[in-house]
Amino acid sequence: MSIDHAHWAEYLAAGVDERRELAAITKTIEDLSIDDAYAIQAALLELQLGRGDTLAGAKLGLTSAAKQEQMGVSEPVYGWVRSSTVLEPDDGVNPVALSDFIHPRIEPEIVFRLAEDLAGPGVTAGDALDATAEVIGGIEVIDSRYEAFSFTLPDVVADNTSAAAVAIGTDGVGPREVDLTTLGCVLEVDGEITGTATGAALLGSPAECLAMLANHVGKHGQKLEAGWIIMAGAATDAKPLAVGTTAAARYSSLGSVRVVGV
Numbered sequence: 104m105s106i107d108h109a110h111w112a113e114y115l116a117a118g119v120d121e122r123r124e125l126a127a128i129t130k131t132i133e134d135l136s137i138d139d140a141y142a143i144q145a146a147l148l149e150l151q152l153g154r155g156d157t158l159a160g161a162k163l164g165l166t167s168a169a170k171q172e173q174m175g176v177s178e179p180v181y182g183w184v185r186s187s188t189v190l191e192p193d194d195g196v197n198p199v200a201l202s203d204f205i206h207p208r209i210e211p212e213i214v215f216r217l218a219e220d221l222a223g224p225g226v227t228a229g230d231a232l233d234a235t236a237e238v239i240g241g242i243e244v245i246d247s248r249y250e251a252f253s254f255t256l257p258d259v260v261a262d263n264t265s266a267a268a269v270a271i272g273t274d275g276v277g278p279r280e281v282d283l284t285t286l287g288c289v290l291e292v293d294g295e296i297t298g299t300a301t302g303a304a305l306l307g308s309p310a311e312c313l314a315m316l317a318n319h320v321g322k323h324g325q326k327l328e329a330g331w332i333i334m335a336g337a338a339t340d341a342k343p344l345a346v347g348t349t350a351a352a353r354y355s356s357l358g359s360v361r362v363v364g365v
């Protein structure tokens with residue numbers, strides 16, 4: 104069956120714009136393939152960029168065994184980060200306006216800022232580090248456009264992997280100044296520790312994640328660009344963000360990043 108990618112991109116864009124929960128696409132197209140899901144994701148991005156937004160980076164999701172098991176899948180997913188979704192800190196804390204989202208959750212992210220363009224095939228973790236300007240701590244806000252945050256793998260791919268916003272810290276370090284496999288992170292929500300992780304939980308190393316993404320985009324004739332931010336994927340459970348909720352991702356070598364729901 105031929106899938107109308109532009110139609111489903113408009114369907115998802117309406118969910119984003121109107122902060123409205125949608126039925127999963129696979130409720131209508133049960134056998135939606137991963138290739139069609141990426142084609143819908145691309146059409147959604149084209150639509151959003153056509154309105155004047157720009158690309159600020161890209162992301163991986165489901166790169167940790169814990170999150171893959173939770174979802175019952177065995178492969179990571181890839182998405183895009185638009186400039187309009189990068190949060191501006193206010194006195195060190197990033198306000199997240201809940202009215203901009205449907206049911207936002209937050210998760211810690213190790214973020215690469217690229218010094219050089221990067222694209223596969225054949226990109227290794229070492230190549231990925233060579234192309235990196237700095238590694239920074241972050242918090243991603245994810246906000247599935249689907250009812251009850253419930254979806255299959257193709258659904259979440261089409262929905263740009265639930266990407267909604269990202270807060271980035273200020274204490275970046277050079278890519279070889281820190282051992283990314285032992286880099287630790289503690290997620291605190293309202294002062295309570297809700298998750299802990301090390302970089303090794305992400306496919307063995309966040310650098311492997313970056314290499315995998317570069318090889319993925321290369322396969323589609325695309326590249327990751329110098330100056331972009333790239334999220335490696337979360338290794339802890341995402342936690343809901345409500346008005347007044349404060350959350351901090353504290354990294355062993357990258358300082359802390361804070362958000363508050365407003």
Ligand code: 0L1
Pocket residue numbers: 162163164165166180243245247259264265336337341
């Ligand atoms: O960034 C992520 O890890 C999200 C991946 C998609 C799954 C989800 O929305 O939890």
Ligand code: MG
Pocket residue numbers: 163164210212243245334336337
């Ligand atoms: Mg994420």
